[in-house]
Amino acid sequence: MRATLIYGAGDVRVGEVPDPVIKQPTDALVRVVRACVCGSDLWQYGSKPATPHGDRIGHEFLGVIEDLGSEVSGLSRGDLVLAPFVWSDGTCDFCREGLHTSCRHGGSWARDGVDGGQGEAVRVPQAAGTLVKLPVGADPALLASLLTLSDVFCTGHHCAVTAGVDARTTVTVIGDGAVGLSAVLAAKRLGAERIILMGRHKDRTDLGLEFGATDVVAERGAEGVEKVKELTGGDGTHAVLECVGLEQALTTAFGVVRAGGTISRVGAPQYSKVSFGFPDFLRNITLTGGVAPARAYIDELLPDVLDGRVQPGRVFDRTVGLDDVPDGYRAMADRTALKVLIEP
Amino acid sequence: MRATLIYGAGDVRVGEVPDPVIKQPTDALVRVVRACVCGSDLWQYGSKPATPHGDRIGHEFLGVIEDLGSEVSGLSRGDLVLAPFVWSDGTCDFCREGLHTSCRHGGSWARDGVDGGQGEAVRVPQAAGTLVKLPVGADPALLASLLTLSDVFCTGHHCAVTAGVDARTTVTVIGDGAVGLSAVLAAKRLGAERIILMGRHKDRTDLGLEFGATDVVAERGAEGVEKVKELTGGDGTHAVLECVGLEQALTTAFGVVRAGGTISRVGAPQYSKVSFGFPDFLRNITLTGGVAPARAYIDELLPDVLDGRVQPGRVFDRTVGLDDVPDGYRAMADRTALKVLIEP
Known part of the structure; x- marks a missing residue:
């Protein structure tokens, strides 16, 4: 064959x-x-x-x-x-x-x-x-x-479930690839009312909006973090769905997660070390997720x-x-x- | 005054x-x-x-x-x-x-x-x-x-709660200081039936046994990991309560946590980076905890x-x-x- x-x-x-x-x-x-x-x-x-x-x-x-x-x-x-x-x-x-x-x-x-x-x-x-x-x-x-x-949809769902997404959680999704868009759809399905999608490909983020995203942030890095904070009264969101796998995406995730919040990652990590020391310990941040x-x-x-x-x-x-x-x-x-x- | x-x-x-x-x-x-x-x-x-x-x-x-x-x-x-x-x-x-x-x-x-x-x-x-x-x-x-x-007791309790300890979870507690012993007591109170305490000060681990620990592992590092694995059929435990704050303790925690399991840390981290890449992503490990x-x-x-x-x-x-x-x-x-x- x-x-x-x-x-x-x-x-x-x-x-x-x-x-x-x-x-x-x-x-x-x-x-x-x-x-x-x-x-x-x-x-x-x-x-x-x-x-x-x-x-x-x-x-x-x-x-x-x-x-x-x-x-x-x-x-x-x-x-x-x-x-x-x-x-x-x-x-x-x-x-x-x-x-x-x-x-x-x-x-x-x-x-x-x-x-x-x-x-x-x-x-x-x-x-x-x-x-x-x-x-x-x-x-x-x-x-x-x-x-x-x-x-792909189960992976987005796993990301949202392990991040604890429900109707009370605000959500940031990092990545506008197929997994990120699936995560938007999964978060919406689980009841999230505020879903910020970080991505810079308009055709993709447009689909994300149809899937349930309420905001799109096209900026990346520190500028993107700043934008998400502006959208959330300076706090960031309860759940952050990291759907890329690159170190920069994870750094962004730590930047936009609210104190007490959870980052779930489902993008296969292209890094071996995570910056996750005292400051995020003081904020009670959780890092979860994995292969779905x-x-x-x-x-x-x-x-x-x-x-x-x-x-x-x-x-x-x-x-x-x-x-x-x-x-x-x-x-x-x-x-x-x-x-x-x-x-x- | x-x-x-x-x-x-x-x-x-x-x-x-x-x-x-x-x-x-x-x-x-x-x-x-x-x-x-x-x-x-x-x-x-x-x-x-x-x-x-x-x-x-x-x-x-x-x-x-x-x-x-x-x-x-x-x-x-x-x-x-x-x-x-x-x-x-x-x-x-x-x-x-x-x-x-x-x-x-x-x-x-x-x-x-x-x-x-x-x-x-x-x-x-x-x-x-x-x-x-x-x-x-x-x-x-x-x-x-x-x-x-x-x-101290609330910190041990926070560690156990965020690690999801209940009657169905096996538990490893790393550290026989006052927080570690409090974590043993908290895990027991939450219903855990198997609590492995890692510590090498006998007077302290003896109190840990009275608080509810079922096993004591005095070995540290790779040898300690091996011992916990022996005690758990090679798997490690569902919950790992990291009550030290040193990088070596966290490395031990990743070594003894079962696939799908949760490490909670309440020892103030004396490190800024965590080794938490692809292998632990494949095992769906969660790292949580923080200041209680x-x-x-x-x-x-x-x-x-x-x-x-x-x-x-x-x-x-x-x-x-x-x-x-x-x-x-x-x-x-x-x-x-x-x-x-x-x-x-």
């Missing part, structure tokens, strides 16, 4: 790979119907050392079950299923606590002999725990929004997506076939596309 | 200072009945640059009201009152949210013309918001435990102290008069005393 391979920074190709087959009785084989490119794929696209063989990539997909191992219960051939961006058994103590990303028998896509999502088909380990059956005959127009439950256990949130978010109450799929502004995935990466890296949908 | 003055590192003296008087209609004048030395006073005692005039010090005291400004309601002359370790108006939005340490009209003792607690009397700003009336005729034997509500808003917790904790259900005053192992406060500092700095009570 054909699948996306990354050979190094800036070098993504679509090539032939072995057809996936059931290897474990807990596996399923899924024919991919929709996949997409993640902002976190771009870290690899920006810096991966060259490799002669090419590595699989992609961790967001939904598709149709073609085959099932003998021990997979609750799923049938022909089911339309969604895969969260890590696979997990669904039964260990971490999964039961809702932290599927730390599953004792789980792992990542496109690693250790497991397929990536940006291809024609995927062998899914721990299928019963991992896959979520979608209502058969889901409106094709909904597929894009359903796909966001694989990662998407599987834990799908049951809660799915009904709102199915009935159109939220439309997170609007973050996709370009669709490509499998052959054009390299163009999709280029477009996202160049910021001419916000997020790229793949129809293999 | 006489009060404690700090002239620099290692140089604490008791000297004459002006008698406090009511300056604002919101002030009260309190004759100190009990005060104490805090672990955080020792940071100054260890490193304060020399000053010719001497600075006031001390932020934990209880006493009897001698005089009241015209606008103070709810208190009367002769009341026995407890002062939390910051003063606050009790009415601003931060106070109403329980974050009295960020009060819009509050401040610290022993600073900006406000008296320190280690003296014969104190002018208390914002008295109606700050002071908590204690039941008249409180048993003198209870005074030590009541005094811990000024700071003691005032917010007193109403909840007071009944348990009054009826003896908890006896946090057991952390005091030496009592001095005002003249011997310098000896008390020396004893705490030398670790021959755990925490020193002052009877002025």
Whole structure:
């Protein structure tokens, strides 16, 4: 079959790979119907050392079950299923606590002999725990929004939930990428009435306003902090959703968080140290977040997506076939596309 | 009157200072009945640059009201009152949210013309918001435990509360000082069944065991982390209460926290950067805590102290008069005393 391979920074190709087959009785084989490119794929696209063989990539997909191992219960051939961006058994103590990303028998896509999502088909380990059956005959127009439950919308939701967003909290979202916009949508869905979006790409922040942002701050750094403070009587906001992952974004987060407030970060940190000493200790600031256990949130978010109450799929502004995935990466890296949908 | 003055590192003296008087209609004048030395006073005692005039010090005291400004309601002359370790108006939005340490009209003792607690009397700003009336005729034997509500027991409680301690959480407490032991007691009070205390002073960890610790780990650094992991099936604990403030203690905290877990720190950080990058992001670790808003917790904790259900005053192992406060500092700095009570 054909699948996306990354050979190094800036070098993504679509090539032939072995057809996936059931290897474990807990596996399923899924024919991919929709996949997409993640902002976190771009870290690899920006810096991966060259490799002669090419590595699989992609961790967001939904598709149709073609085959099932003998021990997979609750799923049938022909089911339309969604895969969260890590696979997990669904039964260990971490999964039961809702932290599927730390599953004792789980792992990542496109690693250790497991397929990536940006291809024609995927062998899914721990299928019963991992896959979520979608209502058969889901409106094709909904597929894009359903796909966001694989990662990006759940990641925005995780950010808002861990930051404690509710109707009483004021919110700043840092970053107008697909995760930031998802965080706006999630914060709005959780009841936040004041949502300040920090971003400087007008087409993106315009979508953010439609998603529920009440203010947009285009300035960055100290100037951006000043602006958010002006908007909040000098205090900053209770919750800060850091959706970038760069040190400057985190510094901004500390600048705009209100005393007693919480910063949640879901952008993969591109730094190892955090300036978080005595002054923020005196202000009782909390730093939380992390990689989103998407599987834990799908049951809660799915009904709102199915009935159109939220439309997170609007973050996709370009669709490509499998052959054009390299163009999709280029477009996202160049910021001419916000997020790229793949129809293999 | 006489009060404690700090002239620099290692140089604490008791000297004459002006008698406090009511300056604002919101002030009260309190004759100190009990005060104490805090672990955080020792940071100054260890490193304060020399000053010719001497600075006031001390932020934990209880006493009897001698005089009241015209606008103070709810208190009367002769009341026995407890002062939390910051003063606050009790009415601003931060106070109403329980974050009295960020009060819009509050401040610290022993600073900006406000008296320190280690003296014969104190002018208390914002008295109606700050002071908590204690039941008249409180048993003198209870005074030590009541005094811990000024700071140390509330600080341990804040640590446990912000770390989310309850009956389902396993807990590690780092540090066997008075705050660490208070954190053990607080965690036990909140229902924790497994409390691992990291400390190497046997007389202190013995008291920790009486306060509710189930295990003691005397090893430090990587060896201590290994030991806690052994005790927890390799996972670490859900909650880690960091009660020291040194970088090494925080490194240990990251080492012993379970995936999805929370580190709360209440030891004043003696560092400005925290190693908190991608690996702990993948594990969804939260770092919280801060300076404890003691005032917010007193109403909840007071009944348990009054009826003896908890006896946090057991952390005091030496009592001095005002003249011997310098000896008390020396004893705490030398670790021959755990925490020193002052009877002025």
